[in-house]
Amino acid sequence: MDNFYAYDKNNWEQFYPTNLNPITRADLENLKAFNDQVSLEDVTKIYMPLVHYISSALDSYRQWQTKKSDFLQRKPFRVPFIIGISGSVAVGKSTTARLLKYLFDYLLPNRKTQLITTDGFLYPTATLQEKGILERKGFPESYDMKALIDFLIKIKSGESEVKAPVYSHQVYDIIPNQFDVVTNPDVLIIEGINTLQIPAGQNIYVSDFTDFSIYIDADSTLIEEWYLNRFKKLMETAFTDPKNYFYKYAKSEPNEAIAMAKHAWETINLPNLNEYILPTRDRANVIIHKGQSHAIDKIYLRKY
Numbered sequence: 258m259d260n261f262y263a264y265d266k267n268n269w270e271q272f273y274p275t276n277l278n279p280i281t282r283a284d285l286e287n288l289k290a291f292n293d294q295v296s297l298e299d300v301t302k303i304y305m306p307l308v309h310y311i312s313s314a315l316d317s318y319r320q321w322q323t324k325k326s327d328f329l330q331r332k333p334f335r336v337p338f339i340i341g342i343s344g345s346v347a348v349g350k351s352t353t354a355r356l357l358k359y360l361f362d363y364l365l366p367n368r369k370t371q372l373i374t375t376d377g378f379l380y381p382t383a384t385l386q387e388k389g390i391l392e393r394k395g396f397p398e399s400y401d402m403k404a405l406i407d408f409l410i411k412i413k414s415g416e417s418e419v420k421a422p423v424y425s426h427q428v429y430d431i432i433p434n435q436f437d438v439v440t441n442p443d444v445l446i447i448e449g450i451n452t453l454q455i456p457a458g459q460n461i462y463v464s465d466f467t468d469f470s471i472y473i474d475a476d477s478t479l480i481e482e483w484y485l486n487r488f489k490k491l492m493e494t495a496f497t498d499p500k501n502y503f504y505k506y507a508k509s510e511p512n513e514a515i516a517m518a519k520h521a522w523e524t525i526n527l528p529n530l531n532e533y534i535l536p537t538r539d540r541a542n543v544i545i546h547k548g549q550s551h552a553i554d555k556i557y558l559r560k561y
């Protein structure tokens with residue numbers, strides 16, 4: 258990690274000391290994925306300086322867009338600034354993404370920020386089955402990368418309505434005919450395990466479209482714990498709904514269900530982390546490192 262500056266919480270905080278706590282406990286409840294307890298201390302000491310840092314990058318990006326249009330004598334149009342968030346399955350990407358969106362909305366009320374996940378670009382379960390890669394869900398080949406890249410091209414071309422398919426953890430599949438619509442925001446946060454990947458056989462990557470990238474890091478034994486906790490929560494909410502993917506687990510012997518989840522972690526998500534996700538970490542602009550209970554203990558900033 259020679260190309261990163263490393264800071265602990267107190268060192269990092271000094272770059273943007275603030276008594277302004279923009280977020281109340283009630284607001285925080287809305288942000289969190291169920292079960293989590295994003296710490297208010299992390300919001301003030303880590304996320305506020307981080308949003309400030311990213312907004313400086315946003316300012317210089319906008320100046321650059323204007324200079325480019327001037328040089329090319331073209332009418333300027335709004336090209337969204339894209340922030341990519343990467344990291345393991347269940348490390349907390351979507352929670353961080355929602356928190357960042359909240360803080361952007363708060364600190365930059367005149368800028369429109371939207372949020373999207375690359376999960377929507379997974380092939381539907383039926384297609385994964387046809388291709389014989391159901392047990393490779395989350396691996397590079399399980400995503401429709403062409404559709405994801407086409408989506409990003411449309412976003413960067415300034416299109417006013419760009420649709421992304423929607424994935425549901427509860428249904429454990431793509432929801433047919435349901436879309437998230439990106440409407441030419443100033444900032445688009447795109448969250449997913451593959452935002453920093455360079456899959457073989459492609460000549461253009463998601464990271465070619467991102468203007469700032471964040472990798473969320475933690476020890477894999479902790480991430481496994483978070484994955485299993487989330488699985489238990491998903492089971493708890495599934496008892497009454499036979500359409501819910503977790504219904505069959507909710508109805509089965511709890512230990513058996515947990516053993517199944519442990520198996521999915523060990524045979525799918527952990528190998529995916531080690532082979533395809535972790536190797537992308539050092540390409541990020543910022544690495545957020547978390548310890549027990551998701552508390553952030555280190556921030557790494559890429560030097561160049």
Ligand SMILES: Nc1ncnc2c1ncn2[C@@H]1O[C@H](COP(=O)(O)OP(=O)(O)OP(=O)(O)O)[C@@H](O)[C@H]1O
Nearest residue numbers: 290291293294295346347348349350351352487551
């Ligand atoms: N900052 C946090 N504080 C406390 N709990 C958290 C935090 N971030 C995430 N969690 C919990 O950790 C689990 C995984 O989080 P989340 O669903 O955000 O992960 P993810 O990286 O988006 O996963 P996936 O890639 O599978 O969609 C969830 O149970 C969530 O509630």
Ligand SMILES: CC(C)(CO)[C@@H](O)C(=O)NCCC(=O)O
Nearest residue numbers: 346376394395450521522525526
């Ligand atoms: C949808 C992904 C790939 C990423 O969010 C992940 O949550 C997943 O479903 N992985 C497959 C193995 C599992 O069931 O956990």
